Amino acid sequence: MQTALALRGLDVRYGPVQAVRGVDLTAARGGVTALLGANGAGKTSTVMAVAGARRIAGGSVFIFGRDMTGATPDAIVRAGVAISPEGRRVFSALSVEDNLTLAGSVVGDAATALARKAAMMERFPILGERRKQLAGLLSGGEQQMLAVARALMSGPRLLLMDEPSLGLAPQMVDRIFGIIEELRDEGISILLVEQNAALALDVADHAVVLANGVVAAAGPPQDLKSDKLLQAAYLAA
Ligand SMILES: Nc1ncnc2c1ncn2[C@@H]1O[C@H](COP(=O)(O)OP(=O)(O)OP(=O)(O)O)[C@@H](O)[C@H]1O
Numbered sequence: 001m002q003t004a005l006a007l008r009g010l011d012v013r014y015g016p017v018q019a020v021r022g023v024d025l026t027a028a029r030g031g032v033t034a035l036l037g038a039n040g041a042g043k044t045s046t047v048m049a050v051a052g053a054r055r056i057a058g059g060s061v062f063i064f065g066r067d068m069t070g071a072t073p074d075a076i077v078r079a080g081v082a083i084s085p086e087g088r089r090v091f092s093a094l095s096v097e098d099n100l101t102l103a104g105s106v107v108g109d110a111a112t113a114l115a116r117k118a119a120m121m122e123r124f125p126i127l128g129e130r131r132k133q134l135a136g137l138l139s140g141g142e143q144q145m146l147a148v149a150r151a152l153m154s155g156p157r158l159l160l161m162d163e164p165s166l167g168l169a170p171q172m173v174d175r176i177f178g179i180i181e182e183l184r185d186e187g188i189s190i191l192l193v194e195q196n197a198a199l200a201l202d203v204a205d206h207a208v209v210l211a212n213g214v215v216a217a218a219g220p221p222q223d224l225k226s227d228k229l230l231q232a233a234y235l236a237a
């Protein structure tokens with residue numbers, strides 16, 4: 001199997017707190033892998049470590065088969081990884097368009113960056129309509145679209161999405177999950193962190209459940225859905 005991402009024995013620490021302990025995870029190329037678990041389970045720490053934004057205390061990170069353990073965030077972007085972070089983190093005081101332009105600064109060639117920006121406004125028409133508006137004035141769902149669009153500006157092959165549906169109205173949640181499927185169908189591999197386990201398990205083809213920084217379960221979504229004990233312990237909505 002060709003893998004987009006393989007974690008082997010990943011450890012992440014914050015001083016004395018070990019947030020991620022010996023995590024193994026394999027995300028298939030072209031698939032959606034759900035990373036689930038309760039508050040504080042270590043999901044964000046895991047994706048931030050993959051993105052190079054968090055120091056890795058132990059273990060290895062392979063991206064499309066290459067050992068990228070300890071690589072800089074820039075090198076990880078160049079390896080084809082982008083993140084739409086928890087809490088969206090758009091630049092509120094900048095316009096929608098400037099948010100995209102800034103995200104496009106990682107693209108070496110200006111014509112490609114411009115073309116990608118145009119493609120984002122086409123994919124997310126609301127961003128096109130609001131291009132001159134400050135990002136901070138967008139609704140939560142629109143900001144989430146912008147966060148995903150920003151991540152897509154680097155032309156990733158692996159997209160890390162940390163809680164894209166958190167706090168959104170049901171209609172917007174549907175739209176976000178629709179986008180996840182679209183991107184998957186376009187061949188982008190996705191690691192999807194979600195607290196909405198039911199929805200994530202519907203879209204994913206593989207799932208990993210973290211509990212207190214360790215892998216509590218991993219396998220086909222169907223198996224996790226039918227495991228009542230697991231559901232009750234870690235995946236209760
Ligand atoms: N900057 C930090 N400093 C110290 N401890 C941290 C820091 N960030 C996270 N932690 C701790 O690491 C553990 C894992 O946190 P993490 O944010 O990775 O969990 P999570 O699964 O993403 O949770 P949530 O669902 O709430 O987003 C928690 O115990 C948390 O308190």
Ligand SMILES: [Mg+2]
Pocket residue numbers: 043044045086
């Ligand atoms: Mg988190």
